[in-house]
Amino acid sequence: MKIVQIGGSGHYYQVLDAIRADRDLLLAGFAPGSGDEDCTELAKALEREFGTEIYPDFLTMLDEEKPDIAVVNPYFYLNAAISKEVLARGINCYCEKPVALTLEELNDLENYYRKSGVHFAAMFEYRCSPAFAAAYAAVKEGKIGEPLLITAQKSYKLGTRPPFYTRRETYGGTIPWVGIHAIDWIRWMAGQEIIPDQSFHGRKYNSGLGELEVTAICTFRLANGGFATCNIDYFRPAGAPTHGDDRVRVVGTDGIVEVLRERATLIDKDGEHELPAERGKNLFQTFVDQVRGTAKCAVSAEDSFKSTEAALISRNIADKNM
Amino acid sequence: MKIVQIGGSGHYYQVLDAIRADRDLLLAGFAPGSGDEDCTELAKALEREFGTEIYPDFLTMLDEEKPDIAVVNPYFYLNAAISKEVLARGINCYCEKPVALTLEELNDLENYYRKSGVHFAAMFEYRCSPAFAAAYAAVKEGKIGEPLLITAQKSYKLGTRPPFYTRRETYGGTIPWVGIHAIDWIRWMAGQEIIPDQSFHGRKYNSGLGELEVTAICTFRLANGGFATCNIDYFRPAGAPTHGDDRVRVVGTDGIVEVLRERATLIDKDGEHELPAERGKNLFQTFVDQVRGTAKCAVSAEDSFKSTEAALISRNIADKNM
Numbered sequence: 001m002k003i004v005q006i007g008g009s010g011h012y013y014q015v016l017d018a019i020r021a022d023r024d025l026l027l028a029g030f031a032p033g034s035g036d037e038d039c040t041e042l043a044k045a046l047e048r049e050f051g052t053e054i055y056p057d058f059l060t061m062l063d064e065e066k067p068d069i070a071v072v073n074p075y076f077y078l079n080a081a082i083s084k085e086v087l088a089r090g091i092n093c094y095c096e097k098p099v100a101l102t103l104e105e106l107n108d109l110e111n112y113y114r115k116s117g118v119h120f121a122a123m124f125e126y127r128c129s130p131a132f133a134a135a136y137a138a139v140k141e142g143k144i145g146e147p148l149l150i151t152a153q154k155s156y157k158l159g160t161r162p163p164f165y166t167r168r169e170t171y172g173g174t175i176p177w178v179g180i181h182a183i184d185w186i187r188w189m190a191g192q193e194i195i196p197d198q199s200f201h202g203r204k205y206n207s208g209l210g211e212l213e214v215t216a217i218c219t220f221r222l223a224n225g226g227f228a229t230c231n232i233d234y235f236r237p238a239g240a241p242t243h244g245d246d247r248v249r250v251v252g253t254d255g256i257v258e259v260l261r262e263r264a265t266l267i268d269k270d271g272e273h274e275l276p277a278e279r280g281k282n283l284f285q286t287f288v289d290q291v292r293g294t295a296k297c298a299v300s301a302e303d304s305f306k307s308t309e310a311a312l313i314s315r316n317i318a319d320k321n322m
Numbered sequence: 323m324k325i326v327q328i329g330g331s332g333h334y335y336q337v338l339d340a341i342r343a344d345r346d347l348l349l350a351g352f353a354p355g356s357g358d359e360d361c362t363e364l365a366k367a368l369e370r371e372f373g374t375e376i377y378p379d380f381l382t383m384l385d386e387e388k389p390d391i392a393v394v395n396p397y398f399y400l401n402a403a404i405s406k407e408v409l410a411r412g413i414n415c416y417c418e419k420p421v422a423l424t425l426e427e428l429n430d431l432e433n434y435y436r437k438s439g440v441h442f443a444a445m446f447e448y449r450c451s452p453a454f455a456a457a458y459a460a461v462k463e464g465k466i467g468e469p470l471l472i473t474a475q476k477s478y479k480l481g482t483r484p485p486f487y488t489r490r491e492t493y494g495g496t497i498p499w500v501g502i503h504a505i506d507w508i509r510w511m512a513g514q515e516i517i518p519d520q521s522f523h524g525r526k527y528n529s530g531l532g533e534l535e536v537t538a539i540c541t542f543r544l545a546n547g548g549f550a551t552c553n554i555d556y557f558r559p560a561g562a563p564t565h566g567d568d569r570v571r572v573v574g575t576d577g578i579v580e581v582l583r584e585r586a587t588l589i590d591k592d593g594e595h596e597l598p599a600e601r602g603k604n605l606f607q608t609f610v611d612q613v614r615g616t617a618k619c620a621v622s623a624e625d626s627f628k629s630t631e632a633a634l635i636s637r638n639i640a641d642k643n644m
Contacts, residue, residue, distance in 0.1 A: 198520035239593040271561040
């Protein structure tokens with residue numbers, strides 16, 4: 001199966017892991033996502049390890065290689081524009097999140113997808129991480145009954161950020177960039193659509209990073225009458241033991257499931273139990289499985305679009321509250 | 323110092339602990355809060371241990387005993403009405419939360435307080451618990467810089483609840499009864515006023531308990547541009563190791579403080595540190611100290627009124643969303 005990669009600015013290393021593990025996968029081509037994305041070192045490394053052909057321009061690459069799958073991983077404000085080119089050519093598209101920065105762009109992308117007949121998935125790779133997958137499995141198996149109240153958290157170290165993070169036009173906002181994972185967990189664990197309600201975000205003390213928001217909260221209504229909230233921040237101190245402090249907690253009628261410190265826990269009528277970590281899957285591998293027709297991708301196209309939509313609507317609400 | 327107790331339906335045992343520990347405190351009288359509150363066993367026990375005089379009627383008791391302090395602990399929908407009688411007589415008033423069930427009642431009570439010249443405090447006893455006090459001390463000492471994002475949680479076992487919990491008129495709502503603690507932590511940790519914004523609560527799967535809400539979320543804006551959220555539920559399974567799962571997390575510009583599983587943690591530039599638990603104080607003892615003029619009560623009258631107000635406004639917002 002022939003794969004090409006466009007850009008090297010995100011979580012593509014998962015793709016490389018999958019290619020290393022599956023001899024039927026070939027990384028045939030690589031091109032930067034844009035002229036200003038410096039991928040020299042990455043291109044050299046891919047050429048060396050995988051014998052990948054390097055192209056200066058991704059459109060030429062798509063047309064010459066005619067790959068089965070394109071991995072879209074440019075500066076992420078180009079995700080939608082590049083994915084459209086991929087889908088227009090009937091190529092399966094594995095795209096960094098957020099897949100679009102505005103609702104208009106998202107709607108446009110979704111239309112390209114509907115006409116394409118191929119698979120499209122956003123890199124919501126937490127769905128394959130051992131603790132989150134274990135929590136989801138418990139919810140899915142009915143161990144907490146009906147989910148009624150969900151809370152989720154993303155807390156990141158700010159570190160250094162490239163210049164395009166400082167402008168809304170190119171960054172999109174912290175809710176779509178960071179919060180989107182928490183929002184996707186809420187949708188996923190709820191097993192139903194979520195309706196963005198109130199949201200806030202703030203730029204105060206953002207270390208001079210222009211329009212980048214460093215705090216946010218979003219609330220959602222669940223279709224079943226339940227509700228959810230997530231909190232997002234970039235204030236995890238440099239001295240913290242890990243980059244992120246990712247959490248989700250799902251309160252159901254018969255139990256509570258939680259992911260905290262990369263461990264999943266269930267509390268039910270019999271007490272508190274640590275859930276055995278699911279064997280970590282590779283999201284891209286599940287994408288390949290779906291293209292092959294052997295199994296379903298852990299992230300559907302609908303998941304990709306709906307979670308992005310919820311994030312963009314939440315950001316828009318937060319903007320109105322600024 | 324002469325103390326009387328009205329009613330025995332809440333957290334009065336703290337008061338008894340303080341009396342046991344301080345030989346200058348005398349529990350002179352006890353009366354039920356209402357004719358339908360059965361305090362027979364408690365009255366006998368108080369009589370036996372403290373030589374307390376038992377009255378059938380609290381007004382008679384207040385007028386005959388002329389105590390320094392009255393502890394108001396009836397069925398809690400009577401808190402405001404009884405506290406008004408206490409304050410009208412110029413008696414210091416230590417009152418179960420919520421101190422009122424409606425904004426009108428709260429406003430009325432506050433007017434009585436303003437004219438009374440005595441101290442009034444709600445039983446926000448978590449302020450004296452070792453982990454919460456340690457977290458607050460760290461925030462107060464500036465260890466996290468300026469608080470920008472606060473999340474808090476109350477999760478309780480439902481257990482069995484007396485009939486008055488099933489009617490809004492007598493119960494007041496889960497946000498004022500349970501959530502009020504989380505709301506008080508947010509105000510306290512923020513060190514500034516909080517403005518209720520959006521709130522939800524739900525009665526779905528409330529085990530047939532009428533109007534009792536079993537889930538809730540509230541959001542708040544902080545005066546400094548920050549924001550906060552709290553989530554509340556009665557779905558902690560019977561098998562859980564403790565009755566409650568109380569949490570607060572305060573994200574500041576220079577660090578993050580958290581209370582989780584009754585331990586307080588600080589993350590700052592040097593890493594993650596467990597905070598030494600503060601020596602647990604007894605809130606009622608600090609109330610007595612303020613009446614004596616030797617120290618300040620850990621809960622001011624303003625705290626009592628403002629946190630209650632935020633809870634009642636949040637509940638009213640949630641009602642509109644039902």
